[in-house]
Amino acid sequence: MVITTWEEATLSYDHKTTKEKPFYEDFLSSWKPRVSYHFNEEVSRFHFGVRHPMKPFRLMLTDHLVLGYKLHECMDLYRPRRATREEILEFHDDAYIDFLQRVTPDNVKEFTKVFTKFNIGDDCPIFDGMYDYSSIYTGASLDASRKLINEQSDIAINWSGGLHHAKKFEASGFCYINDIVLGILNLLRYHPRVLYIDIDVHHGDGVQEAFYATDRVMTLSFHKYNGDYFPGTGNVDEIGSGVGKHYSLNVPLRDGIDDDSYIRLFKSIVEPVLTSYQPGAIVLQCGADSLGCDRLGCFNLNTKAHAECVRFVRSFNLPMMVVGGGGYTPRNVSRLWCLETSVCLDVELDSRLPASIPFVKYFAPDYSLFPNLSGKIDNKNSRKYLESVKTQVMEQLRYLNGAPSIQMQEVPPDLMGYDQETDCAMADERSDRTTDERDAEQEAKDGVRRGEQVE
Incomplete structure (x- = not known):
């Protein structure tokens, strides 16, 4: 039975009113962050290969949804430039970047001897515009970090970034340049401490490795771990070294974790971490492969649960850089990142996708912002297991004698970028x-x- 509401029965709108009506509801909360959206549309035009699971066009779908819901009216939009070689060399090795700039599908035979050295293969193939693609998404993260430093934004979003596996000397896990590390290095020029939180289904190994021996960055990663699942790292005993000992936190999870378990565990760990570490800024990696039904994932999370993690971190009102990451079912990735954009803006979206967006048929048959993605995999995370993981993480926090201090120098004048x-x-x-x-x-x-x- 279909129930007609009073409004539907008695009111009608002309075409212009219907067209201009927003697809979101503004909560008008007491704190309205300045949100910036950093997107260069060229990044979605690259192609890893027909059989490769990484599909940059997911970024185009995300952008269409953001525009379709008219979220662009609520935030600052930036089309960032590409990162320069000099900016990329702030972290990556010169010989490795020289290789990325020179190699192409046409001259690939000239470089086969160094493929093993730079970890080039099926996961990280050579494709047209590989370096250009990497410099575009990296430039967006650098631009986002600069807007936070200059206090032009409270929350800076770059869905094309979040490539957390890339190492200083090599590519890894579909990632060639680690935009997160470069963005954090920028933030460290202004903030004494930065907290990195990763909710991708894969361990954020590249970021952890980069800051493993420092206390100026705390890395906190929630991910699937069994010793074999890529990248094979991220157990609770990886705690950092030297000055950075106890500043690397890992939350290894098993297959099929559901919404309630994930949210409960996430909040119970993130709050004491923030209280203990007292960061000046947060970088949140929102890999969408932790959703249920992902091509490479193995969790049972729905979009609302994933977005609740973003909402919780946002509630601490700290400068925050939000980046993308994994996610290999594009229609679900784009819905998630559009929803999390609205969370950053503190507005509520209509569950019905705007009918006017291009490729709307791609979201059939439900055409909903909230597809049912749960229950496809058995949940192997018992309450006892999750409590033991939480206890081990809390035990690490006991070793921290308050937030580490550092003598700050004058901020360099080149941060305008x-x-x-x-x-x-x-x-x-x-x-x-x-x-x-x-x-x-x-x-x-x-x-x-x-x-x-x-x-």
């Missing part, structure tokens, strides 16, 4: 302006002297 050509042009402009001011000041003094001589 202009390229070299723009920097030179601005320097010339400043020099010309200074010269003009000096000439005007000298002319005024000469005029006074000439007046005195006349008198």
